[in-house]
Every structure is written in structure tokens, then in C-alpha cells.
Amino acid sequence: MTEHDGWFAGLDPGDTESAAERVRDGSADGAADWPALAVDDGFADDEAEYYERLHEATMAAARAGVHERERADDKQLIHAVRAMDDCERTANELAERVAEWAGTRFDDAGTGVEYARELADREAEPADPSEARLLALAERTAALADEADELRSYVEETTPSVAPNLAAMAGPVLAARLISLSGGLDSLAKQPSSTVQVLGAEDALFAHLRGSAPSPKHGVIFTHEYVRGTRPDERGSAARALAGKLTIAARVDHYSGDRKPELDAELDERIATIRGTDGDGSGAGDGESDEDGGSAAAAGGDGQ
Amino acid sequence: MTDLPAGVERRAFEGSERLATRGEPHYGEPTDGEWRAWNPDRSKLGAMLELGMDTGLAGGESVLYLGAASGTTASHVADFAGPTYGVEFAARPVRDLLDAAEPRGNLFPLLKDARKPETYAHVVEPVDAIVQDVATRGQAKVATANAEFLREDGRLLLAIKARSEDVTRDPADVFDDALDELESTYEVLERRRLAPHHDDHLGVVATPR
Numbered sequence: 001m002t003e004h005d006g007w008f009a010g011l012d013p014g015d016t017e018s019a020a021e022r023v024r025d026g027s028a029d030g031a032a033d034w035p036a037l038a039v040d041d042g043f044a045d046d047e048a049e050y051y052e053r054l055h056e057a058t059m060a061a062a063r064a065g066v067h068e069r070e071r072a073d074d075k076q077l078i079h080a081v082r083a084m085d086d087c088e089r090t091a092n093e094l095a096e097r098v099a100e101w102a103g104t105r106f107d108d109a110g111t112g113v114e115y116a117r118e119l120a121d122r123e124a125e126p127a128d129p130s131e132a133r134l135l136a137l138a139e140r141t142a143a144l145a146d147e148a149d150e151l152r153s154y155v156e157e158t159t160p161s162v163a164p165n166l167a168a169m170a171g172p173v174l175a176a177r178l179i180s181l182s183g184g185l186d187s188l189a190k191q192p193s194s195t196v197q198v199l200g201a202e203d204a205l206f207a208h209l210r211g212s213a214p215s216p217k218h219g220v221i222f223t224h225e226y227v228r229g230t231r232p233d234e235r236g237s238a239a240r241a242l243a244g245k246l247t248i249a250a251r252v253d254h255y256s257g258d259r260k261p262e263l264d265a266e267l268d269e270r271i272a273t274i275r276g277t278d279g280d281g282s283g284a285g286d287g288e289s290d291e292d293g294g295s296a297a298a299a300g301g302d303g304q
Numbered sequence: 305m306t307d308l309p310a311g312v313e314r315r316a317f318e319g320s321e322r323l324a325t326r327g328e329p330h331y332g333e334p335t336d337g338e339w340r341a342w343n344p345d346r347s348k349l350g351a352m353l354e355l356g357m358d359t360g361l362a363g364g365e366s367v368l369y370l371g372a373a374s375g376t377t378a379s380h381v382a383d384f385a386g387p388t389y390g391v392e393f394a395a396r397p398v399r400d401l402l403d404a405a406e407p408r409g410n411l412f413p414l415l416k417d418a419r420k421p422e423t424y425a426h427v428v429e430p431v432d433a434i435v436q437d438v439a440t441r442g443q444a445k446v447a448t449a450n451a452e453f454l455r456e457d458g459r460l461l462l463a464i465k466a467r468s469e470d471v472t473r474d475p476a477d478v479f480d481d482a483l484d485e486l487e488s489t490y491e492v493l494e495r496r497r498l499a500p501h502h503d504d505h506l507g508v509v510a511t512p513r
Contacts, residue, residue: 006426028422029425031453032429034426034427034428054412055409055412058405058412058413059406062401062413063402066395066399257399
């Protein structure tokens with residue numbers, strides 16, 4: 001019946017799903033007067049009806065395409081946040097080696113990545129072959145720390161477009177860690193909030209399930225100001241409330257993608273209640289995770 | 305000054321005359337009843353109209369919009385034009401483009417690469433105008449690749465961004481090269497820098513050879 005490559009060729013007019021697929025995957029060698037052809041084919045009664053169906057099909061196709069593309073972006077984000085952690089950890093280990101070695105040669109030897117950077121920036125000619133090796137190692141260490149910083153900026157930039165609500169509530173780095181720990185935004189959206197609460201505390205959780213330890217109160221979400229900044233006897237409640245809202249944020253991000261600022265407001269209110277509202281001044285945080293220092297690692301196995 | 309397309313008017317917003325179209329607000333622009341201001345600083349086509357370039361647009365024509373982005377300009381075009389096909393390849397802005405297209409039955413969002421017209425030729429009809437604002441290398445090539453969609457007497461309304469081609473070269477040289485490349489397919493009718501609205505951008509009106 002139809003002898004053309006139009007997106008509607010042979011389609012049932014009511015079948016928006018197949019129409020959207022055609023719009024996405026189809027192709028043609030050249031444009032044609034599709035509205036007239038669609039009327040000839042009986043796909044639409046007139047041009048107005050054709051444009052109505054075209055609108056429906058292109059909207060559905062673009063929506064599905066955006067979802068799919070952004071889901072693919074979450075996989076890139078997972079690699080980036082894991083690489084960031086690898087670079088940071090490795091830079092720290094190498095910085096320790098540099099410090100230990102430098103201690104045998106320089107009186108003013110310091111410690112940490114900062115010292116490795118300082119050593120790497122020295123313009124002086126190495127005094128002997130072993131100092132040359134030491135300085136080269138310091139350079140590599142500094143470069144690795146730079147890469148960790150670059151990866152962190154990339155994560156901070158990318159997370160809000162992959163998961164706008166989760167990123168706003170958790171801060172981009174913690175949001176990326178949660179996505180990474182559950183393997184993707186789609187699987188994070190399917191987790192119960194009790195699982196999200198202890199993501200990253202698997203060792204402690206399994207110790208508990210074996211019967212040898214109390215249940216962990218929080219995993220990586222410990223880095224969030226709302227958990228860390230709440231006094232210890234209320235931290236379990238704060239972690240539960242936070243995990244609940246983060247789970248909802250992840251679901252909104254995965255299934256609709258719209259930004260819903262009211263979620264943050266609900267969480268702020270809940271945490272204020274847990275902390276006893278106008279009580280202590282410790283909770284002045286802005287609701288984002290504090291990512292400096294090694295707090296993420298420290299949160300890993302909190303089983304108490 | 306040449307005529308504006310039907311559906312585009314100069315109206316007073318907060319005391320100053322500005323271009324405006326009728327439609328749902330999309331990006332927080334000022335409104336006056338059903339009219340909404342069209343900011344030439346945020347829209348290359350808006351700047352071309354503001355600067356009095358003869359776009360040949362009369363209102364109601366079919367349009368292929370390449371580089372629709374989040375729909376700032378595309379929404380205004382759909383307000384005064386007929387069927388408007390909005391092609392954009394980046395997923396994030398298409399989310400906003402979808403919001404612009406929702407209340408506009410004549411704006412059709414297409415998540416497609418403007419460098420590959422065969423991937424949307426099965427959807428797009430021959431059009432009266434192509435509006436192009438793509439911020440990638442090879443902007444002239446995109447225009448020639450899409451010439452097949454343009455009717456014989458149609459208009460290409462192109463904004464060339466110098467920095468997208470080569471940040472280090474003099475914009476004037478970049479524009480000359482792009483126009484040379486266009487000449488094989490199009491006859492250039494008018495060209496003009498889009499300053500002060502957009503730095504290092506050249507507005508071009510052309511018609512198929």
C-alpha cells in the first residue's frame with residue numbers, strides 16, 4: 001500500500017509507541033510532502049490531524065530518547081566517581097612514599113599531597129640520580145592529584161544533569177557515590193530506602209546479618225551534614241529521614257527528571273524536628289555533604 | 305526597516321519597545337497579556353530581526369530549526385510560524401525543548417544530529433525556511449547538508465559563530481571561509497554582524513541556488 005519511507009508508513013494511527021520508535025530509528029533518502037502522503041494513505045483525515053499525530057509521536061520519541069541518553073550518562077558518571085576515588089587514594093599513598101623518601105634527604109621535608117606538589121614545583125637541578133627519581137615521583141603524584149581534582153569537577157558538573165534532585169539534596173559527589181554504589185540511577189531508584197541508608201556500609205551490614213554486630217545506621221550518607229551534624233543519639237533518625245528523601249529524589253530523577261525543590265524543603269523541616277528545632281546551633285549546614293577530608297572512607301564501615 | 309513577520313510585533317515592555325510574539329512563556333521572559341518579549345541578546349534570529357535584516361519571513365511558513373537547544377528561539381518561531389521542526393542533538397536541553405513544545409502543537413522536537421539529515425528526512429517535510437544556530441564546527445557544512453529540505457524560493461537564516469569554528473582565528477577570516485563554502489549551494493542575499501547582541505557572530509540570509 002505504501003511506497004515511501006515516511007515515519008507513518010503502515011502504522012496504525014492510534015499506536016503512539018510504534019510511531020515514536022519510527023521517529024527515532026527511521027530514515028529516508030530525502031524529504032517528501034509527508035502531510036499530503038499521510039492523508040493519501042488514510043493515516044490521517046486531514047493535515048490538521050496529521051500534525052496532531054506528528055506532535056504526539058515526536059514528543060514521545062524525544063522524551064524516550066532523552067531518558068535513554070541520560071541513563072547512559074549515569075554509567076559515565078559511575079566510572080568518573082570511581083576513578084576519582086582511585087586517583088585520590090593512589091595520590092595519597094604515593095605522597096606518603098614521597099614524604100618518607102624525602103625525609104632521608106631534606107631537613108624541611110613535609111607530608112601529604114601538598115608536600116609532593118611543593119617538591120614537584122622545585123626548579124633546582126637534582127643533586128644525584130636518586131634525587132632525580134624522588135622528584136619525578138613527586139611530579140607523578142602531583143599530576144595524579146590534579147587528575148583527581150579534574151574528575152571531581154567533572155562529577156560536580158555532570159551529576160546535576162543526570163540526577164537533578166538527588167544532586168541538589170545530597171550534593172553532586174555524594175549523589176554520584178550513591179549511583180555508583182547501586183550500579184546506576186535505575187537500580188538506585190528501585191532500592192528501598194533502608195538499603196539506601198546503609199549503601200557503602202556493606203561489611204557492617206553483613207556482620208549484623210551474621211548476628212555478630214548491631215545494625216549499621218548509615219553508609220556513605222554519613223558524609224552528609226544532616227547526618228554528621230546531628231548529635232549521635234539522633235543520627236539514626238536523621239539517617240533514616242535523609243535516606244527516605246534521597247530515595248524519593250532518585251525516583252523522581254529516574255522516572256520524570258523534573259526538578260522538585262519542595263523535596264528539599266520537606267527534608268529540611270524533618271531534620272529540624274529531629275534536631276529539636278531551635279535547639280543546638282550545630283545544624284547550620286546547607287544540606288549538602290561535606291566532602292573534604294577522608295570522611296567518606298571513615299563512614300564506610302560504621303557499625304555502631 | 306523591513307517588515308516583521310505577521311505575529312511578531314514591537315510592543316512596550318516596562319517602558320521600552322521590544323520584539324514580542326504571542327504564546328506561552330517559556331524562559332521567564334516578561335509578558336504583557338498573551339504577548340511575551342523576545343530577547344535579541346538571547347536569540348540570534350531575534351537579533352537578525354531587531355537589526356532589520358530582511359529574513360523573508362512573513363508568518364505561517366514551515367520551518368526547519370537546526371540547533372533548537374532548549375527552545376528559547378524555537379518557541380518564538382513556533383508562535384508565528386506554521387509547522388516547526390526543532391532539531392537538537394544534546395539530551396539535556398531537549399528536556400526544556402519538550403516543555404516549550406508541550407503547549408505548541410506545531411513545534412515538533414527531534415533529538416537528532418543536524419549533520420545527519422537522513423535520520424530525520426522521514427519526518428521533516430520540505431520547508432519555507434531553515435533557521436540554523438548550531439554551535440559546532442562545520443556550520444556551513446550543516447547548512448549545505450540540509451539544503452535538500454529547503455523549497456526553491458525558501459530562505460536559510462543562519463547564524464555563524466566564529467568561536468565554534470576556531471577560537472584562535474580572526475572571526476572575519478572564519479566568516480569568509482564559511483561563506484565560500486556556502487556559495488556552492490546557496491546564494492547569499494544579506495550578511496551582517498550580530499553585535500551588539502552577540503559578539504563574533506555573523507547573521508546570513510541565503511536562498512538555494
